[in-house]
Amino acid sequence: MSVGNQFGATVVEPVDENETAAILRSANESGQAVIPTGGGTKLDWGNPPRKADLLLCMRRQNRVIEHAWADLTVTVEAGCTVAELQRTLAQHGQRLAIDTLWPERATIGGILSTNDSGSLRLGYGALRDLIIGVTLVLADGTIAKSGGKVVKNVAGYDLPKLATGGFGTLGVITRAVFRLHPLPRNTRTLTVAVDSADAMQRVILAILDAQLAPAAVQARNGSVDILLEGTLDGIAAQQSAIKQFGEVREGSPDVWKAREELWSEGKIVKFTTLPSKIAAASAFFSRFVIQATGIGYARFDGDLEKLRAAMEQGGGSLVILGGATLDAWGSPGDSFPLMRAVKAQFDPKNTLNPGRFVGGI
Amino acid sequence: MNPNTLRETLDELRGILGLHGLISSSEELRTYECDALTNFRVIPGAVALPDSTAQVQAVVRLCHRERIPFVARGAGTGLSGGALPVAGCIVICLARMKRILEVDLPNARVVVEPGVINLDVTGCVASANYFYAPDPSSQSVCSIGGNVAENSGGAHCLKYGFTTTHVLGLEVVLPDGSLVHFGGTTLDTPGYDLAGVFVGSEGTLGIATKIILRIVKRPECVRTLLAAFHSPTEAGAAVSGIIAAGMLPAAIEMMDNLAIQAAEAAVHANYPDCGGLLLVELDGPVAEVDALMAHVDEICRKHGAWEIRVAQSEVQRALVWKGRKAAFAAMGRISPNYIVQDGVIPRTSLPQILSEIDQLSTQTGLRVANVFHAGDGNLHPLVLYDRRIAGQEKAAERMSEKILELCIEKGGSITGEHGVGEEKKHMMSKMFAEPDLDTMQRVRCAFDPLHLSNPTKVFPRTRLCGEKPGEYIPHPLELAGVVERF
Numbered sequence: 105m106s107v108g109n110q111f112g113a114t115v116v117e118p119v120d121e122n123e124t125a126a127i128l129r130s131a132n133e134s135g136q137a138v139i140p141t142g143g144g145t146k147l148d149w150g151n152p153p154r155k156a157d158l159l160l161c162m163r164r165q166n167r168v169i170e171h172a173w174a175d176l177t178v179t180v181e182a183g184c185t186v187a188e189l190q191r192t193l194a195q196h197g198q199r200l201a202i203d204t205l206w207p208e209r210a211t212i213g214g215i216l217s218t219n220d221s222g223s224l225r226l227g228y229g230a231l232r233d234l235i236i237g238v239t240l241v242l243a244d245g246t247i248a249k250s251g252g253k254v255v256k257n258v259a260g261y262d263l264p265k266l267a268t269g270g271f272g273t274l275g276v277i278t279r280a281v282f283r284l285h286p287l288p289r290n291t292r293t294l295t296v297a298v299d300s301a302d303a304m305q306r307v308i309l310a311i312l313d314a315q316l317a318p319a320a321v322q323a324r325n326g327s328v329d330i331l332l333e334g335t336l337d338g339i340a341a342q343q344s345a346i347k348q349f350g351e352v353r354e355g356s357p358d359v360w361k362a363r364e365e366l367w368s369e370g371k372i373v374k375f376t377t378l379p380s381k382i383a384a385a386s387a388f389f390s391r392f393v394i395q396a397t398g399i400g401y402a403r404f405d406g407d408l409e410k411l412r413a414a415m416e417q418g419g420g421s422l423v424i425l426g427g428a429t430l431d432a433w434g435s436p437g438d439s440f441p442l443m444r445a446v447k448a449q450f451d452p453k454n455t456l457n458p459g460r461f462v463g464g465i
Numbered sequence: 466m467n468p469n470t471l472r473e474t475l476d477e478l479r480g481i482l483g484l485h486g487l488i489s490s491s492e493e494l495r496t497y498e499c500d501a502l503t504n505f506r507v508i509p510g511a512v513a514l515p516d517s518t519a520q521v522q523a524v525v526r527l528c529h530r531e532r533i534p535f536v537a538r539g540a541g542t543g544l545s546g547g548a549l550p551v552a553g554c555i556v557i558c559l560a561r562m563k564r565i566l567e568v569d570l571p572n573a574r575v576v577v578e579p580g581v582i583n584l585d586v587t588g589c590v591a592s593a594n595y596f597y598a599p600d601p602s603s604q605s606v607c608s609i610g611g612n613v614a615e616n617s618g619g620a621h622c623l624k625y626g627f628t629t630t631h632v633l634g635l636e637v638v639l640p641d642g643s644l645v646h647f648g649g650t651t652l653d654t655p656g657y658d659l660a661g662v663f664v665g666s667e668g669t670l671g672i673a674t675k676i677i678l679r680i681v682k683r684p685e686c687v688r689t690l691l692a693a694f695h696s697p698t699e700a701g702a703a704v705s706g707i708i709a710a711g712m713l714p715a716a717i718e719m720m721d722n723l724a725i726q727a728a729e730a731a732v733h734a735n736y737p738d739c740g741g742l743l744l745v746e747l748d749g750p751v752a753e754v755d756a757l758m759a760h761v762d763e764i765c766r767k768h769g770a771w772e773i774r775v776a777q778s779e780v781q782r783a784l785v786w787k788g789r790k791a792a793f794a795a796m797g798r799i800s801p802n803y804i805v806q807d808g809v810i811p812r813t814s815l816p817q818i819l820s821e822i823d824q825l826s827t828q829t830g831l832r833v834a835n836v837f838h839a840g841d842g843n844l845h846p847l848v849l850y851d852r853r854i855a856g857q858e859k860a861a862e863r864m865s866e867k868i869l870e871l872c873i874e875k876g877g878s879i880t881g882e883h884g885v886g887e888e889k890k891h892m893m894s895k896m897f898a899e900p901d902l903d904t905m906q907r908v909r910c911a912f913d914p915l916h917l918s919n920p921t922k923v924f925p926r927t928r929l930c931g932e933k934p935g936e937y938i939p940h941p942l943e944l945a946g947v948v949e950r951f
Contacts, residue, residue: 229626246903250897250905252878253811259889262661263904315685338752398572421651436654437646
C-alpha cells in the first residue's frame with residue numbers, strides 16, 4: 105500500500121479476483137470510496153469523484169489467460185495493457201480490432217470502462233461489439249460472470265455491454281473475453297486533400313455510400329484519411345475508386361495518431377454528431393479529428409456550455425475529457441432515473457467512483 | 466383476477482384500444498396460446514393490439530396499477546417460448562405498429578415501429594443499395610420488435626454482427642408505463658448502454674415501441690461457394706483452415722447428410738449428396754473477393770472437398786440459400802416430429818461434439834440432423850422422433866437437452882440466437898453460477914421491480930427486488946400471492 109496520487113487516496117493492488125472482492129467488500133462495509141484504475145491514463149476523465157479513499161489498481165492482474173486463436177477469442181485480465189495483449193495476439197496473426205489512445209499504458213479494464221475504441225470502429229465495430237464476456241466484482245464483493253467465451257451467445261442479460269462505458273461505477277472489471285480479427289494482410293493509408301468543411305463532409309459521405317470496405321475513415325483539418333486493409337488487389341481496386349472523390353496521395357500510418365496528438369494541447373472534448381452534420385460540428389474547432397462514424401475529438405478553449413447546447417441541438421453530445429470545469433457529461437436524457445436505479449441495484453452505497461459519471465452517479 | 470376485476474379491466478382496455486383493439490373471446494385467444502415453440506401453451510387473459518406508443522403506455526400503466534403481468538409479442542416466430550403467455554396475463558401484440566417512420570440514407574439509419582417485418586427494412590432501402598444485415602431464417606415473417614427482444618442473429622452475423630450491433634437507439638415503455646429513450650441516432654450517448662442491455666432481454670425489461678436501426682451498404686459483390694465433403698469433420702477442418710488463413714467470410718454454414726436430404730426433399734436446392742456440405746459466402750469489393758475466393762477454394766480442396774461450385778448470379782445464390790434457410794421446416798419431410806435445438810460451442814470443438822452426438826444417436830436410436838452456423842460454432846441439431854411411438858418424445862427431449870449439456874461442458878452456450886425464454890430457463894443454472902444470475906437480476910429489479918414484464922422467463926428463479934441475501938423475509942408480492950418462491 106502506498107499513498108500518493110492526485111486524489112490523495114491509498115493505493116491497493118490486488119493480485120487476483122478474490123483479493124479484489126475482499127478489498128471491495130471491506131471498503132463497502134466501512135463506507136470508503138474506491139476509484140478503480142489501470143494504467144492511469146484517463147483518471148482525469150469524467151467528473152472529479154466526490155470522495156476517494158482507495159485507488160484500486162488492477163495492474164497486477166495482467167495475464168492473457170487464454171488466446172484460443174483457432175476460435176478467434178481471447179480471455180484477458182483487466183490489468184493487461186492493450187499493447188501487451190496485441191503483441192500476444194500477433195504471435196498467431198490476430199488482433200483485437202481497436203486503436204485506442206496510449207496503448208502501451210492503457211489497460212483492457214480502462215479502455216472498456218471509458219469506452220475508447222478508436223477509428224477502426226467503422227470497419228470492425230466498437231468495444232461493445234467486440235466484448236463477448238466479462239467478470240465483474242461488485243461493490244459488495246460479489247464476483248459475477250456474464251456472456252461467455254463464444255462469439256454467439258444470447259443466454260442471459262448482456263452485462264458486458266453494461267460494463268463497457270460504465271466508468272467503473274457498477275463494478276470493477278477483472279476479466280474480459282473478446283472476439284478477435286485476423287491481422288490484415290496489407291494496409292494502406294490514403295489521404296484526400298479537402299479545401300473546405302463542406303468538401304470534407306462530401307468526401308466522407310461519398311466514401312460511406314460507395315461499395316468500398318474501408319477499415320477507418322477520419323477527417324482532420326484539410327484532409328480526409330482512409331485506411332484500406334486486405335489483399336493487394338482489393339486495396340488497389342479501392343484506391344482507384346477513391347480517386348474519383350478528390351486528389352489522393354498515399355499517406356503515412358502516423359496520421360492515425362492524430363487523435364492522440366491532440367492531447368499535448370490542453371483541454372480536449374469528445375463530440376458526437378451524425379455523419380451528415382460533420383461539417384457543421386467541426387466548424388466550432390480550430391483543430392480536430394473526426395471519425396466517419398460521427399465521433400470527434402477536439403481541442404477547445406471557448407464557451408463549453410454554448411458548444412454543448414449546439415451539439416445537443418444537432419442530436420449529438422459533448423463530453424469533456426479531462427479537467428472538466430463544468431459537468432463532464434451533459435444531459436443523460438429521460439432514461440436517467442433508470443440509470444440511477446441500475447446504479448442503486450449494483451452499488452447502493454456509492455462505493456465505486458462516486459460522482460464521476462453522468463448526473464452525479 | 467376475480468371475475469369482477471376482470472370485467473372492469475377488459476372494459477378499461479377496450480376504452481384504451483377501441484373495439485377492434487382487444488381480443489377476449491376464448492376461441493380467438495387460442496391463437497395467442499403459444500409462439501413457434503408449440504409444446505408450451507397457456508391461454509392469456511386478454512390480447513391487446515395497440516397501434517400507437519400511447520396505447521402501449523396506457524395498457525402497461527393499467528397492468529402496473531392492477532399488478533397484472535404482461536407479455537409482449539411480435540410475429541410469434543420465437544423458438545424458445547419467449548412470447549408464451551403467463552396465466553392471466555395480457556399479451557401485448559405489436560403487429561399493428563408496423564410503420565417505417567424514417568429513412569435517412571446519408572446517415573444509414575432507419576427508424577421503425579416494432580411490428581415492422583425484418584425483410585421490409587431491407588425492402589425500403591434496397592433501391593439505394595442498402596440492406597439491414599441481421600437475417601434470421603424467419604426474416605420474411607418475423608418482426609423487428611421480436612428481433613430486438615431476442616437479439617436475433619442469422620447466417621451473416623459472423624461478419625456483420627447481431628441485432629444488438631445494428632440497434633442504435635430505442636424508445637421503450639418501461640414496466641411502470643413510463644416512456645424512455647436509450648441511445649439515439651448518434652453514437653456513444655452519455656450514460657450506461659441501456660440499449661445494449663435491453664436488446665436480447667427477451668421482453669423482461671419493457672416494450673420497445675420505436676427502434677433506430679443501422680443499415681449497411683450492399684457490398685460490390687457476393688459470391689457463395691458450395692463444397693461437398695465426405696464428412697462433417699472434413700468440412701469442419703476446412704472451416705478451421707479458412708479462419709487460420711486470416712479470412713472472415715460473411716457466412717460459413719454447414720449441413721450434414723440428413724439435413725441435405727431433407728432440404729432436397731423440400732425445396733430441391735440441387736445440393737450434392739455428400740456427408741458434409743459447406744457453404745462459404747464472401748462479400749466486398751470484387752477484386753478482394755476474387756482473390757480470397759481462390760484461396761477458399763484451395764483450402765477446401767486440400768481438406769477433401771470433392772465437388773465445388775461457386776454461385777455467381779443472384780438466382781444461383783438464392784437457390785443455395787433457400788435450401789439452408791428451409792432446413793428446419795424441411796425436417797417434416799423425413800420425420801413426423803422433430804426438436805430444433807440451438808447451442809454454441811467454441812468452433813474447434815466441432816469434431817468432438819459431432820462424434821458425441823453420434824454416440825447419443827446410437828444409444829437412443831434417434832436420428833439427428835445437423836445444421837450449423839459453422840463459422841461461429843452455433844449448432845442446430847434437429848432431433849427426429851415419432852410422437853406416436855410411446856416414450857420417443859421424452860427420449861428426444863432428454864437427448865436434445867443432453868446436447869446442450871455437452872455445449873456447456875465445452876465452454877459454450879445454451880443458446881446462440883433462439884433465446885432462453887420458457888424452454889431453457891432451467892438450463893441457466895447449469896451455465897451460470899448463482900451470483901452471476903443474481904447480478905443479472907439486479908438489472909431486472911431496476912427496470913421491473915414488480916416483475917410484470919414477461920415474468921417467469923429467462924431465469925430459473927426470481928430475485929425478489931430489495932431482498933436481503935441470507936435472511937428470509939416474505940416479499941409483499943409473495944404475501945399477496947402475485948409471485949411465488951420456488
